[in-house]
Amino acid sequence: MQDYTVLRELSGSIGTVFLVLSFLGFVLYAFRPGSRSVHEDTADIPFRHDDKPASDQDISAAHSKEARQ
Template identity: 45%
Template sequence: METYSFLREFADSWALVALTLIFLGVVVWAFRPGSRPLHDAAAASIFRHEMKPADAGRDAPAPSEREA
């Protein structure tokens, strides 16, 4: 059997099954019970430094000094 034919048959059968199982595993892992707090924390992480920007330099006035 040629190498190409063997790899083609393998990709058409067992590799497809393996990749389908990996995909289903990732989907089940993402939607598992108890993962909601992790996803909520990740979604809210962009708002973590809303009052004080994370990249404020040393020369930048504090948020309370800007308002005055």
């Protein structure tokens, strides 16, 4: 019974460490230096066709650009 208790506490600690390291990895990945252009492009999606509706050519170009990323 004592082995179960030790393993249970150890797995809880290891799980916590794993989740903290995963979170830090995700944050570092999101704020890496090369991702600024991707984030700016994604943030501008709602405003791309503010002045006029998108044409069929614009839509197909946007789909092909998104597929390449």
